[in-house]
Amino acid sequence: MFDRDTWQEILATIRKHKLRTALTALGVFWGIFMLIFMLGMGEGLRNAVFRDFGSRAKNVMYVWSSPTSKPYRGFQPGRVPRLNLDDITYLDENVDGIDYIAPRTTISGSISYNENVESYNIRGELSDMITVEGYKVYKGRYIQPSDIEESRKVIVIGKRVAEVLFGKGEWDKAIGKYITANGxxxxxxxxxxxxxxxxxxxxxxxxxxxxxxxMHRAFGTGGQIHYFAVSALPQYKVSDIENDVKSILQQRHSVSPQDPRGIGGFNLEKEFDKITGLFNSISVFLWIVGIGTLIAGVIGVSNIMMIVVKERTKEIGIRKALGATPGVIIRSILTESIVITLISGYLGLLAGTLLIGSIDYIMEYNEINVQMFYNPEVSLQVGIGALLILIISGTIAGFIPGMMAAKVNPVLALKDE
Amino acid sequence: MIQLRNIKKAYKTEFTSLQVLKGIDLIIEEGEFVSIMGSSGSGKSTLLNILGILDDYDEGTYTLAGELMKNLSEKQAAYYRNRFIGFVFQSFNLLNFKTAVENVALPLYYQKVNRDQRLEKAMHYLEMVGLKDWSDHHPNQLSGGQQQRVAIARAMVTEPKVLLADEPTGALDSTTSHEVMNLFQEIHQNGKTVVLVTHEQDIAEKTERIINIQDGLILNSNE
Incomplete structure (x- = not known):
């Protein structure tokens, strides 16, 4: 198919009609360019929004307690259920699909090192809160399971706490030191x-x-927890276990199943899904617009190929008289159309990627920080998808003219005027 | 070699039907050098198109080299055109963007012969028509007579069973016409079957047999 004669013919027709071919190619070039550019910019929007989620867990819900609003089993409304560590253990054992539960109890504290005394909150946690919130550990480590099992007297402090207690440039000296929290x-x-x-x-x-x-041992918080985060296993959605968790807690704390209050929660996964959904629909929209532009270009190619066939009717007649089969003729027209779309489309792909890349580079290099725009990019899949679309559209563009060419009647084509 | 029995052909439009061939019976033996003569509208071009498998016919049978040429698919027709028949046209019908040798090699391309062999064989046939030194010239750099000789080389390159020529000297002056006819003569002497259509008496007289055709019927076929 791609032997020297085929190329020779394609080059001959292109050389004969430089301007016409260039204008046709421009249509496809522009179509792909716009598609890539729009998708890249859309990706920039998406990246900006998802950047703020960072490495925090997304398949997560938060649960806390609040005053009840309905009487139930002899209890008056207005009571605040007290969540405790037993609830966590029970949930962990009885609800399918839970990956881990990260509870937190916060008390106010006074922290001192030597003569420095400051008041900061003290959080009591199990080891998983760092996974949920995606904290950054500047130095040392976070709370570990063995710390919890052995109720060790270890503390992880915020960077500003370290700066205040140990001095601005000396914050990293805090590791290994002993500090006093609430005595x-x-x-x-x-x-x-x-x-x-x-x-x-x-x-x-x-x-x-x-x-x-x-915390429970040293400060008398008596097993109480203020709120906890539940993460679902990768094959589950946290929404699947949300109801189980809530109804177990309602039962354990005598809260009416009809009470919207009492046991409160926030499903991050649901919110995350909404945003993901929004961006997916934006990208579908961009594809539709982009492909629409591309179709206009492809119709242009098809049109030109139609003219090419008309112009070459005599030549096609000669070829048929010499023994060219319809297949050979269709193939030569198809090849020509695919070559034109592919080359111009590839250039469009290149230009679009280059533009997106340079926007990204300039923003990064000059440290331009825009609230709703970050790291625009063109993924490999988009590039491959665009190339596939080009090959398919080139084939479609060449198909009708190719059929026309195959139907040329040699007797009529060769009639001497 | 060629056997036509009661060939009928009509061109039908929505309202009219024009009977062009009204029952042609014709036998051309292998190695014959034949001319078909007739005025315009006599049906001689239609007959040539049917012989060349460019056109189909309504009734009768056409046997070429022992094979029945009837109800062929496009692909089969292309195959027989390529293998059995060499065409020479009045207006040469060379491809302008190809050189002489590439034009001659084109029919072999459709036989999927590789490029080197194609060009080698094409060169051989160009030498036969005396245009070896012109092989890399494009058709518009050649005279009419030279172009027609290139076209004859192209028709011969597949070693066809029959050489069909449609007014091969129609666009040439008398000197070059003479040269081209000599070339046909030479090809005939090498044992090839040659059929040419013409309306010039002196051209026809150079062949062995003249078939006169009038109003879709063969008048005579004098030996």
Whole structure:
């Protein structure tokens, strides 16, 4: 199919009609260029939004308790159920699909090192909260399962806490030192902070974390937890287990199943899905618009190939008289149309990718930070998809003219005027 | 070689039907050099198109080299055209963007012969028509007579059973016409069956047999 004669003919027709071929190619070039450019910019929007989610777990819901609003089993409304560690153990054992549960109890505390005394919140946690929130550990480590089992007196402190207690440039010296929290001595094992600094993540810099078991023992919080995060296993959606978790807690704490309050929760996965859905529909929309533009270009190619066939009727007649089969003739027209679409489309793909790449590069190089736009990119799949579309559209563009060519009647084509 | 029995052909439009061939019976033996003569509208071109499998017929049978040429698919027709028949046209019908040798090699392309062999064979036939030194010239750099000789080389390159020529000298002056006819003569002497259509008496007289055709019927066929 791609032997020298085929190329010779394609080059001959292109050379004969440079302007016409160039204008046709421009249509396809523009179509692919717009498709790639729009998808790349859309990706920039998406990346900006998902950047804020960071590496935090997405398949997660938060559960807390609040005053009930309905009387139930002899209890008056207005009572606040007290969630405790037993609830966590029970849920972990009785609900299918739970990956882990990360509870947190927060008390206010006064933290001191030598003569420095500051007041910061003390959080009691199990080991998984770092996975849920995606914290960054600057130095040392976070709370570990063995800390919890042995109720060790270890503490992880926010970076700002370390800066205040140990001095601005010396924050990393805190590791291994002993500090006092509410009168109990703890050894500092890690320094942490939020993944991204935002107004609403500042408090993570100013918090301290100790094992929940240690907290219950040392500070008399009596097994109580304030809220917890539940993460579902990868093959489950947290929405699947949301109802189970809630109804078990309602039952354990005598909250009416009809009560919208009492046991509260926030399903992050649902919100995350909404945003994902939004961006998926934006990308579908962009594909439709882009492919629409491309179709206009392809129709242009088809038109030109039609003219090419008309112009070459005599030549096609000669070829048929010399023994060219309809298949050979269709193939030569198809090849020509695919070559034109592929080359111009490839250039469009290249130009679009280059433009998106340079926007990304310029933004990164000059550290331009736009709220709703970050790291525009063209994925390999989009590139391959675009190439496939080009080959398919080139074939479609060449097909009708090719059929026309195959139907040329040699007797009429060779009639001497 | 060629056997026509009661060939009938009509061109039908929506309202009219024009009977062009009204029952042609014709036998051409292998190695014959024959001319078909007739005025315009006599049906001689239609007859040639049927002989060349460019056109089909309504009734009768056409046997070429022992094979019945009837109800052929496009692909089969292309095959027989390529293997059995060599065409020479009045207006040469060379492809302008190909050189002389590439034009001659074209029919072999449809036999899927590889490029080197194609060009080698084409060169051989160009030499036969005396145009070896012109092989890399394009048709528009050649005279009419030279172009027709290239076309004859192209018709011969597949070693067809029959050489069909449609007014091969119609676009040439008398000197070159003479040269081209000599070339046909030479091909005939090498044992090839040659059929040519013409309306020039002096051209026809150079062949062995003249078939006169009038109003879709053969008048005589004098030896």
């Amino acid at each position: 109990v001595e703890f050894q500092v094992v890690g320094i942490f902070g939020p993944e991204f600094l935002k107004p609403w993540t500042q408090e993570d810099l100013e918090a301290t974390v100790i094992p929940l078991t240690t």
